[in-house]
Amino acid sequence: MAASPPQHLLPHHPRADPRRLSHRLTIASSLSLLCCSLVYLLSGLCASELTDRNELRPSTRDLLVPGPDWPYGRNRTSLVSLAGGEGAPGSGQPAQDSNSSGREWTASRKLPQALIIGVKKGGTRALLEFLRLHPDIRALGSEPHFFDRHYARGLDWYRSMMPKALGGQIVMEKTPRYFVTVDTPARVHAMSQDIKLIVVVRDPVTRAISDYTQIISKTPDIPPFETLAFKNHTTGQIDSLWSPLWIGLYAQHMERWLAWFPRAQIHLVSGERLISDPAGELGKVQDFLGLQRIVTDKHFYFNKTKGFPCLKKPEGSSKPHCLGKTKGRTHVSIDPEVVQKLRDFYRPHNQRFYQMAGQDFGWQ
Numbered sequence: 001m002a003a004s005p006p007q008h009l010l011p012h013h014p015r016a017d018p019r020r021l022s023h024r025l026t027i028a029s030s031l032s033l034l035c036c037s038l039v040y041l042l043s044g045l046c047a048s049e050l051t052d053r054n055e056l057r058p059s060t061r062d063l064l065v066p067g068p069d070w071p072y073g074r075n076r077t078s079l080v081s082l083a084g085g086e087g088a089p090g091s092g093q094p095a096q097d098s099n100s101s102g103r104e105w106t107a108s109r110k111l112p113q114a115l116i117i118g119v120k121k122g123g124t125r126a127l128l129e130f131l132r133l134h135p136d137i138r139a140l141g142s143e144p145h146f147f148d149r150h151y152a153r154g155l156d157w158y159r160s161m162m163p164k165a166l167g168g169q170i171v172m173e174k175t176p177r178y179f180v181t182v183d184t185p186a187r188v189h190a191m192s193q194d195i196k197l198i199v200v201v202r203d204p205v206t207r208a209i210s211d212y213t214q215i216i217s218k219t220p221d222i223p224p225f226e227t228l229a230f231k232n233h234t235t236g237q238i239d240s241l242w243s244p245l246w247i248g249l250y251a252q253h254m255e256r257w258l259a260w261f262p263r264a265q266i267h268l269v270s271g272e273r274l275i276s277d278p279a280g281e282l283g284k285v286q287d288f289l290g291l292q293r294i295v296t297d298k299h300f301y302f303n304k305t306k307g308f309p310c311l312k313k314p315e316g317s318s319k320p321h322c323l324g325k326t327k328g329r330t331h332v333s334i335d336p337e338v339v340q341k342l343r344d345f346y347r348p349h350n351q352r353f354y355q356m357a358g359q360d361f362g363w364q
């Protein structure tokens with residue numbers, strides 16, 4: 001007959017002790033309840049964190065939708081912009097949204113609350129691309145030219161061109177030609193009396209040469225700068241109606257805007273300081289837009305090869321970014337005597353502009 005093991009070595013069968021069993025069951029169910037609560041709490045936290053990141057603060061990378069001068073294609077929007085080119089409002093189709101991974105159903109298309117209205121060759125692309133780093137700004141990559149060329153398409157069309165934005169975000173676009181087109185101030189005013197207007201101004205002589213450099217790069221057969229700049233080269237009479245010179249009559253253009261908007265609603269950016277101190281100029285623009293100063297000197301570095309400030313690695317990207325090669329190009333060389341004549345021509349106009357602006361931009 002086989003011997004039974006001693007009683008204390010026998011496996012303890014629960015049924016053998018109902019009191020212990022119920023005690024253990026109570027502990028087990030309390031533990032599982034605690035675990036469930038913990039899992040629930042943690043998943044809730046994760047969900048709300050995702051919501052914050054995607055809805056309230058789309059990543060900087062999502063906001064870096066390249067415009068025509070921004071050589072880093074990323075999605076279909078940027079290709080549409082690139083295809084449209086500067087001055088073309090894309091395909092006329094509603095804007096594709098850059099932040100397709102985000103919770104777009106909470107975002108909507110709104111009319112812009114801020115515009116970069118000029119000036120051509122002032123540094124408007126640099127300003128727009130730098131502002132885009134701000135999570136509270138949604139900016140259209142291409143120039144829609146709504147108020148100067150496509151006004152007849154109506155505000156619904158204009159709205160449909162804008163990128164989707166969340167509640168607190170500011171929608172903006174840049175079309176440098178607005179500053180000099182006669183009907184634009186009244187049209188902008190009819191859309192919004194509160195809109196914030198930004199003008200990047202640059203020494204009008206350098207600006208004119210920059211403008212001409214672009215024109216001759218597209219149409220190499222045009223006459224020399226001197227021929228177009230003077231009505232009569234011998235008498236030195238300037239042709240102020242020649243577009244590259246006419247655009248530089250800032251006081252004249254500013255006067256038209258001031259007939260519709262108070263001075264406080266127009267912010268002037270120095271094109272020269274945008275190059276020498278981009279963070280300083282961006283700080284003032286962010287203040288003007290009522291935004292937190294998020295774009296700071298941490299975002300910029302000076303690229304010696306390009307000779308201009310560029311962006312350090314934007315969030316989510318491993319590469320620094322500079323503007324495209326049509327920005328910051330070598331200007332055609334102009335006879336210094338001609339340059340001096342132009343400086344003399346602009347001096348009184350610049351003085352008048354400084355008075356209107358309440359700011360001396362230090363052009364010679």
Ligand SMILES: Nc1ncnc2c1ncn2[C@@H]1O[C@H](COP(=O)(O)OS(=O)(=O)O)[C@@H](OP(=O)(O)O)[C@H]1O
Pocket residue numbers: 086119120121122123124125126176210211271274275308309310323326327328329
């Ligand atoms: N960071 C940076 N990188 C490159 N270029 C810069 C930058 N900041 C300002 N700029 C100046 O911007 C000038 C072009 O101005 P815009 O962008 O307003 O031109 S345009 O009206 O949209 O064609 C361009 O003019 P050019 O130098 O004549 O090419 C630049 O001087």
